Amino acid sequence: MEKYVILGGAKLEGEVEISGAKNSAVALIVAALLVKDVCIIENVPAVSDTYVLIDIINQLGGRAEFIDKGVLRIDGSSLNCFEAPYEMVSKIRASSYLMGALLGRFRQARVAMPGGCDFGVRPIDLHLKGFVSLGAEYTVEYGFVDIKAEELTGASIYMDKVSVGATINVMMAAATANGQTVIENAAKEPHIVDVANFLNSMGANIKGAGTDVIKIKGVEELHGGTYTVIPDQIEAGTFMIAAAATGGDVLIKNIIPKHLDSISAKLAEMGVVIEEYDDSIRVKGTESLKKANFTTMPYPGFPTDLQPQMLTLLTAANGTCIVTENVWDNRFKYVEELRRMGAIVSVDGRTAVVEGGNRLMGSPVSSTDLRAGAALVIAGLMADGVTEIYNLKYIDRGYENFEQKLRALGAQITRRRDGEKVRTVTPA
Ligand code: EPZ
Numbered sequence: 001m002e003k004y005v006i007l008g009g010a011k012l013e014g015e016v017e018i019s020g021a022k023n024s025a026v027a028l029i030v031a032a033l034l035v036k037d038v039c040i041i042e043n044v045p046a047v048s049d050t051y052v053l054i055d056i057i058n059q060l061g062g063r064a065e066f067i068d069k070g071v072l073r074i075d076g077s078s079l080n081c082f083e084a085p086y087e088m089v090s091k092i093r094a095s096s097y098l099m100g101a102l103l104g105r106f107r108q109a110r111v112a113m114p115g116g117c118d119f120g121v122r123p124i125d126l127h128l129k130g131f132v133s134l135g136a137e138y139t140v141e142y143g144f145v146d147i148k149a150e151e152l153t154g155a156s157i158y159m160d161k162v163s164v165g166a167t168i169n170v171m172m173a174a175a176t177a178n179g180q181t182v183i184e185n186a187a188k189e190p191h192i193v194d195v196a197n198f199l200n201s202m203g204a205n206i207k208g209a210g211t212d213v214i215k216i217k218g219v220e221e222l223h224g225g226t227y228t229v230i231p232d233q234i235e236a237g238t239f240m241i242a243a244a245a246t247g248g249d250v251l252i253k254n255i256i257p258k259h260l261d262s263i264s265a266k267l268a269e270m271g272v273v274i275e276e277y278d279d280s281i282r283v284k285g286t287e288s289l290k291k292a293n294f295t296t297m298p299y300p301g302f303p304t305d306l307q308p309q310m311l312t313l314l315t316a317a318n319g320t321c322i323v324t325e326n327v328w329d330n331r332f333k334y335v336e337e338l339r340r341m342g343a344i345v346s347v348d349g350r351t352a353v354v355e356g357g358n359r360l361m362g363s364p365v366s367s368t369d370l371r372a373g374a375a376l377v378i379a380g381l382m383a384d385g386v387t388e389i390y391n392l393k394y395i396d397r398g399y400e401n402f403e404q405k406l407r408a409l410g411a412q413i414t415r416r417r418d419g420e421k422v423r424t425v426t427p428a
Pocket of ligand 1: 123370
């Protein structure tokens with residue numbers, strides 16, 4: 001089993017280049033299947049979720065391959081299967097996008113119930129309600145969702161809850177429906193806009209993405225083309241928090257600063273110096289972090305995907321801090337691991353209370369999901385002594401070259417097989 005070995009205490013300093021957004025790329029890769037043509041997607045991160053989707057496309061009869069660094073060629077013309085079995089789909093939550101893409105393309109889809117990180121219940125009722133509004137029928141039996149539509153017809157759809165996945169799925173299915181679809185209470189995350197821009201560049205007619213109301217006028221057919229994935233807001237936020245957590249000074253490059261407003265504001269409130277440029281942000285840490293509270297919300301609120309990283313930073317703040325998780329029912333599992341490192345955090349339902357100012361101590365811990373893994377890396381960088389982090393498969397799902405990027409900033413982090421000696425880790 002592989003693990004990270006981190007010697008804490010080094011300040012992160014220098015520049016880091018942010019990769020393409022994982023959560024956008026996974027949607028675009030699947031959306032490319034709507035097209036009976038070749039799509040070239042640039043700035044695709046080389047993370048394991050991307051490779052899982054490449055495998056799925058190839059198994060479904062399409063062709064997907066990297067033709068250059070970050071450049072993925074997807075040829076959906078030969079796609080001949082609308083069934084995605086459990087072995088493929090259980091590995092990745094984004095496989096739920098196959099429902100919208102295959103339904104849009106073939107007017108039918110048979111997809112095993114999707115997997116992904118476990119934050120409690122992860123329903124797909126909103127996706128299914130959206131498809132039904134467009135004229136589809138579905139059954140859920142023996143672990144599969146079967147969806148069929150004689151015809152897809154535009155409709156008015158009000159999302160009872162803001163859902164990234166359901167918004168994207170409905171946009172995909174509605175892109176070639178007859179007539180206009182209106183999604184109200186739509187998600188506004190940067191990757192919603194990216195998916196809409198991608199589909200528009202392929203011939204779709206989608207307006208309003210990034211607002212509460214998205215209007216999709218169905219078109220006859222979509223065509224291929226070339227598109228570039230936006231920078232990863234969550235990777236950028238992770239590095240911003242890591243810089244602050246180590247009292248470092250890091251220029252985070254190749255980003256859209258607007259996407260990071262909620263993180264910049266929270267860090268500034270804690271006394272961290274944030275300098276914004278056109279496509280980069282410089283983060284300069286402070287010796288004395290002020291306490292802060294935060295609540296996760298759909299975009300433009302504070303992202304749930306940075307909740308574990310930010311909570312970890314709060315363990316170094318001067319005072320008691322309150323974190324409220326408003327998106328998922330159970331996204332505090334990792335707190336148990338932070339406690340092993342000496343963090344004083346109590347959790348009650350969707351609220352965590354962090355007693356700041358208690359220095360973390362290196363210890364063996366395990367990632368419980370992707371962002372929790374990143375949070376534990378930040379904890380390891382902050383801690384006294386050596387931290388070993390297990391279950392790296394989660395971190396590998398979403399962070400491209402994570403340890404290499406951290407090492408280039410001065411972090412003492414190495415990836416090792418369990419059992420290998422750790423003596424080459426040298427003090428900072
Ligand atoms: C996306 O998941 C992201 N994944 C998640 O990031 C992220 O945490 C989440 O959005 C929220 O921002 C991808 O983009 C691949 P949702 P998604 O549908 O689309 C409820 C990461 O770490 N809901 O917006 O699955 C649901 O239970 C990952 O990169 C329903 O009730 O999330 C949750 O409480 C983890 N019914 C809320 O909505 C539904 O049909 C938001 O979920 C669908 C969702």
